[in-house]
Structures are given as structure tokens and as C-alpha cells.
Amino acid sequence: MALAIKATERTTGTRGELNQLRKQGSIPGVVYGKNLTKPLSIAVEEKELLHMLRSHPNAVIELDVTGGGKQPVMMTEVQRDPLSRTVLHIDFHQINMNEEVKTAVRLDVTGESPGVKEGGILQVMLHELEVQCLPNKIPESVDVDISSLAVGENVLVGDLKLPEGVTSRVDGENVVVAVLAPQKELSEEEAEDAAVEANEASERAEEAQRDEVDKE
Numbered sequence: 110m111a112l113a114i115k116a117t118e119r120t121t122g123t124r125g126e127l128n129q130l131r132k133q134g135s136i137p138g139v140v141y142g143k144n145l146t147k148p149l150s151i152a153v154e155e156k157e158l159l160h161m162l163r164s165h166p167n168a169v170i171e172l173d174v175t176g177g178g179k180q181p182v183m184m185t186e187v188q189r190d191p192l193s194r195t196v197l198h199i200d201f202h203q204i205n206m207n208e209e210v211k212t213a214v215r216l217d218v219t220g221e222s223p224g225v226k227e228g229g230i231l232q233v234m235l236h237e238l239e240v241q242c243l244p245n246k247i248p249e250s251v252d253v254d255i256s257s258l259a260v261g262e263n264v265l266v267g268d269l270k271l272p273e274g275v276t277s278r279v280d281g282e283n284v285v286v287a288v289l290a291p292q293k294e295l296s297e298e299e300a301e302d303a304a305v306e307a308n309e310a311s312e313r314a315e316e317a318q319r320d321e322v323d324k325e
Contacts, residue, residue, distance in 0.1 A: 111291045113171040113179075114161055116151040132153070136196055140172065140182060142203025149174070159197060162187065167212045172201060181206055181244065202298075206244050211278060213237045214248055216269075216285060220256030224288035229260040235285045238266065241280040246274040263287035286287050 117302040119137065122130070127137050136158050151174060161170065162184070172182045181204050188198040204210055215237050225231050238251055251271060252263055267281025 110254050112161070112165055112168050113173060114153055114157055115173045116153045117175045118177060119152045121150055131197070136199055138199035138201060140180075140201045140203060141185075142180075142182075143151075144203055149177070149206065151159070151308050153199065155196065156195065162196070165249075167214060167247065168249075169204065169206075169247060170201075170277050183210065183212065183244075204244055208243075209241050210244055210247070211239065212247060213239050215250040216253050217250045217284060218253045218255055222255040222258040222288050223263065224258050224260035225255075227260060228291040229288040230291065231255070232289055233285075234287065235279075236268070238269070238285075241272070241278055242275040245296050246272065248272050248275060255286055255288070258286070258288045260288050260290050267273050 116138070116280040119130070122137070130137055130152055134155050135152040136155050138151050138153055140151060151172075161168075166184060168183070170182050170184070171179050173179045182201040183204055184199060185202045187196060189196055216235055218231075218233065222229070222231060240247075240251075248271075251269055253269065255264065258264065264285045264287075265281060266277055266279045266283045266285055269277070269285065271277060
């Protein structure tokens with residue numbers, strides 16, 4: 110397992126004690142799992158955790174707890190300050206390397222669309238995809254090839270080429286990217302309205318994706 114992070118066991122602590130822990134450069138967290146008699150309270154180095162969140166937020170991690178051994182986990186919830194966005198708390202969940210997990214992987218748009226070259230507008234509807242697979246099969250990302258997209262065409266979830274052993278948990282008819290027809294030159298107000306409408310459409314698509322996953 111390539112990715113690893115060290116942790117130390119901690120007592121539950123008061124709010125003041127947790128704030129002091131953060132001032133010392135550590136982030137409080139909890140490990141959950143069916144193999145634990147009770148949730149394990151830990152602390153991890155903030156610098157190490159932030160690097161992991163930026164580079165591999167959905168990866169399988171080898172959590173090395175001082176005096177408690179190593180165990181495979183995944184990050185399941187990150188609590189942040191609503192104003193500063195500083196990480197306040199992290200939840201990990203133990204996993205079984207022989208059992209499938211559900212997670213999200215990044216979607217990377219690749220290639221150059223002929224439709225965009227002709228003036229079409231590329232609209233990305235999904236930025237990540239919910240998948241299910243064994244922990245060691247989780248891809249770092251999934252490519253979305255747009256090299257053959259003309260104006261008016263799109264790539265659906267069902268068109269994506271997923272690695273062997275990886276299945277999508279999203280309806281195959283959901284649009285990932287589309288090339289829209291070029292529009293007439295808009296006034297500043299019309300452009301703002303179009304941008305708002307596009308953002309709302311993208312949000313609705315992502316919400317529909319989450320609903321599909323929740324239903325399952």
C-alpha cells in the first residue's frame with residue numbers, strides 16, 4: 110500500500126484541549142470500523158493530512174497508529190471551519206481489502222473536441238464519478254475522451270471506459286460533458302444569466318447523481 114499516514118491515539122478531550130491540539134499542528138480524528146470494540150480517537154499531523162486531502166482524498170490509506178499497528182482505512186468525513194475552511198476534524202473508516210467499497214474518483218477531460226474548435230462551448234456536467242470496486246482497484250482518475258465530440262454531441266456515463274473490476278454507481282444516461290452550439294454575442298446581463306443557468310444545471314446534475322447513490 111503506497112499511501113500512509115501516521116497517527117497517535119488520544120483521549121476524547123474537551124473543546125479547549127482539542128483547540129490546543131490544533132494549535133500544536135495536529136488534527137483530531139476518529140477511526141470507525143466493525144473490527145473495533147469502540148471508535149478510536151486519534152490525532153494526525155495537519156501538514157501530512159492536508160497533503161493527503163489535496164492529492165488523494167478518496168484513496169486507501171495505511172493508517173499507522175503509534176502502539177496500535179497499521180490498518181487500511183479511507184477518509185469518510187472532513188469537518189471544516191465554515192469561514193476559514195480550516196480542517197477541524199477527520200473521520201476514517203476501516204476497510205477490508207477483500208470487500209468492495211464505494212467511493213468517488215476524479216473525471217479528467219482529455220483530447221481536443223472538433224466541435225469546440227469550430228466555436229462550440231464545452232460544458233462539464235460531472236467532475237467526479239461514484240464507483241464500486243475492491244480497494245486495490247480504485248483508479249486515481251477516469252479519462253473522459255472528447256476528441257471525437259462535434260457540436261451538439263455529448264459523453265454519457267455509460268460511454269466511459271472504466272478499468273476492469275470497477276463499476277459505476279451512476280445512471281449510464283447521465284451526461285458527463287457536452288459540446289453546446291455557439292451562441293450569439295450576449296449582453297453583459299444575458300451572459301450573467303447564462304452563466305447562472307449553466308451553474309444551476311451542473312448542480313442539479315450532481316445532486317441527481319448523489320440521489321442515485323443514496324437510493325442504493
